[in-house]
Amino acid sequence: MSLIYFDNNATTGVLPEVFEAMAPYFTDKYGNASSMHHFGGGNKKAIELARVNVADLINASAAELVFTSGGTEADSSAIYSALRFYPNKKHIITSAVEHPAVLEVFKKLGKEGYKVDFIGVDGDGRFNMEQYKAVLDKDTALVSVMWANSETGTIFPIKDICALAHEAGALFHTDAVQAVGKIDVDVKLAGADMLSCSSHKINGPKGIGALYIRQGLRFFPFMVGGHQERLRRAGTENVPAIVGFGEAARIAKETLFLYEDKVRVLRDNLENGLLKEIPDCRINGDRENRLPNTSNISFGYVEGESILMMLDEYNICASSGSACTSGSLEPSHVLMAMGVPFQFAHGSIRFSLGKFNTEAEVEQVIKVLPPIIKRLREISPFHGEKRACAARQ
Amino acid sequence: MWDYTDKVMDHFKNPRNVGEIKDADGTGQVGSLICGDALKLTIKVNKETEVIEDVKFQTFGCASAIASSSILTEMVKGKTLSEALKITNRDIAEALGSLPEEKMHCSVMGMEALDAAIKSYKQGGAPVIFEQEPGTNIVCHCFNVSEQAIIQAIHNNNLKTVEDVTHFTKAGGACGKCKEEIGRILSKVLSCEVPSAPKAEEKKPYSEMTIVEKIKAVEEVLNNDIKPKLNLDGGSVELTDINGNIVTVKLLGMCGGCMNAAATLKGFVEKTLRDKISKDIEVKQA
Incomplete structure (x- = not known):
């Protein structure tokens, strides 16, 4: 039974050509890019080529990119730099549905004395602009709002959110980890001051990411030490990972059209097929404005972990916003912020497709999932009650 | 990915005694859709011998919740009511080989549903929803867990930390506001368990x-x-x-x-x- 991988928002596999590009930098070209000899110093060229490729993917210039250890470091670096940029401003804004890499930092800053506003979303996961406008003021140092949501795929109006932040005199950062490589991300068009992205979501290696810092914006480094990355991120460059990220970014840009032409079609087929076959389910997220690869479906009256374990029997990989899968006891904060009822939140499954998925794989999921849901509903006490209610009516 | 035993996976994939006994003598329920897991247990009891002759379950929950319910039905079938009442969550977890710490509350749910079903039988068969005794002090309002339930879990399972209590009872697992109180209960219970005799004795000069x-x-x-x-x-x-x-x-x-x-x-x-x-x-x- 071959693997059906529908969990591309969690991570992706490294492409063979990316791996090949990286390989020499482990064993042969292991020199330190900061060295004066050409054996090490020569690697500087490889790093700069990678920087151009990553910058191209988001329409930035290479000098505006700093390599980091990943999306999380890029997020923390951006947030803490913005706070030092405006040391006297004590108000910061984010959304209630951010990735923990942003959300937890904001919660921590809240405990440390910052006034923090978490902007809510509506039932379809859309950003609450009115609430946002109402809390923005001249004391706001930073607005950090994600480009696209990892769980539902909902895309936020980053350009508008950014423009309002700038009007109020605040800096704007966006965590674009899920958007980059899946949709057109143009940082200039958006106007963002800082943007985080990550390699392992676009078929590059793990452990490498980048922070875009708008030219001319004063940046306060998070990691201090050596003079690497033009004094903006200390630490010996992870040359193989940077090279891999660059190659992955180059390929991502070339093949971006596949997300609209192929992945969106597969995702829609999967979604429509499941909705047709399975009663009592709902799509979570803004269907008009979503990443083309993400489908978050709630199957009422059953629990997400059980569904995933049953899918695992068929070698099908997905993820869930249920409480049980995370080891925490509450369902996903994103679904809770959207006000998804509990009977649906616990039974949510996220399918996130990639460029390499096929129609046959979609058909296989549409074939095996309905009986799984049916079986679990037979075991569930609530579904029986629901049937009884329906019969009485 | 949880490290489930083969036994858990077997009972999850092939749950025994699924369903509802139509003319049940006792019906016990615990949990809710909000909590993310729930169990309904129906039992058929021989009035003369008080032996549980049949038992069926319905569970909404994760793999370990379904497996805990399934193995519980195997454990109680053929037992007398008094024997069945002696089953603790620990027995359920042991019968499954083991459960991940974070999933121990699934076994507690089984024990609570069984208690409720037996209570239901003794009260004439009307369904009983497991709940804390009236007037008990609810410590965790997110999951409706009483001080008594926490103390019982600490005793039955030899719990040592607030995290342990959360794993076994869910208390403190959502908003976390009650963690301090759980800590107080824990230190109270643990300090009682330490033999206190030598301390009480006044030291002679x-x-x-x-x-x-x-x-x-x-x-x-x-x-x-x-x-x-x-x-x-x-x-x-x-x-x-x-x-x-x-x-x-x-x-x-x-x-x-x-x-x-x-x-x-x-x-x-x-x-x-x-x-x-x-x-x-x-x-x-x-």
Whole structure:
């Protein structure tokens, strides 16, 4: 039974050509890019080529990119730099549905004395602009709002959110980890001051990411030490990972059209097929404005972990916003912020497709999932009650 | 990915006794859609022998919740009510091989549903929803967990930390506001379990002790507080005589020939005995 991988928002596999590009930098070209000899110093060229490729993917210039250890470091670096940029401003804004890499930092800053506003979303996961406008003021140092949501795929109006932040005199950062490589991300068009992205979501290696810092914006480094990355991120460059990220970014840009032409079609087929076959389910997220690869479906009256374990029997990989899968006891904060009822939140499954998925794989999921849901509903006490209610009516 | 045992996976994939007994003698329910797991247990009881002749379950929840419910039905079938009431969550977890710590509350849910079903039978068969006794102190409002339930889980499972309590009862697992109170309950229960007899006894002043009591008291401090430290340096100490406040000892091993023997004797042995027993003690070398 071959693997059906529908969990591309969690991570992706490294492409063979990316791996090949990286390989020499482990064993042969292991020199330190900061060295004066050409054996090490020569690697500087490889790093700069990678920087151009990553910058191209988001329409930035290479000098505006700093390599980091990943999306999380890029997020923390951006947030803490913005706070030092405006040391006297004590108000910061984010959304209630951010990735923990942003959300937890904001919660921590809240405990440390910052006034923090978490902007809510509506039932379809859309950003609450009115609430946002109402809390923005001249004391706001930073607005950090994600480009696209990892769980539902909902895309936020980053350009508008950014423009309002700038009007109020605040800096704007966006965590674009899920958007980059899946949709057109143009940082200039958006106007963002800082943007985080990550390699392992676009078929590059793990452990490498980048922070875009708008030219001319004063940046306060998070990691201090050596003079690497033009004094903006200390630490010996992870040359193989940077090279891999660059190659992955180059390929991502070339093949971006596949997300609209192929992945969106597969995702829609999967979604429509499941909705047709399975009663009592709902799509979570803004269907008009979503990443083309993400489908978050709630199957009422059953629990997400059980569904995933049953899918695992068929070698099908997905993820869930249920409480049980995370080891925490509450369902996903994103679904809770959207006000998804509990009977649906616990039974949510996220399918996130990639460029390499096929129609046959979609058909296989549409074939095996309905009986799984049916079986679990037979075991569930609530579904029986629901049937009884329906019969009485 | 949870590290589930084969037994858990077997009962998850092939759950036994699924469904609802139509003319059940007892129906117990626990949990809710909000909590993310729920269990409904129906039992058929032989009125004369009080043996549970049939049992069926319906569960909304994760793999371990379904497996816990399934194995519970196997465990209670054929047992008398009083035997069944003795089943603890620990028994359920053990029957499954083991459960991940974070999933122990699934086994607690099984025990609670069984209690509710038996209560339902005894009350004439009307369904009983497991709930805390009226008037009990609800500690965790997110998951509706009472102080009594927390104390029981601590006792049954030998829990030591707030995290343990959350794994077993869910209390504190959502907003986390009750964690402090769980900590207080935990320290209260744990401090009760420590044998309290020696603490309660008033210590007799050294001057009023009989010679045997003095020897015992000094030996105890020598053994517990002094010898282990001297052993680290390859030395030891031995009590040779007690005369009133004067304690005579012999330094052994490396300590015996050590140039710092006098300092060890006064600075460490005497000081420790003075701190632990009486400030009047004077130590001399044999």
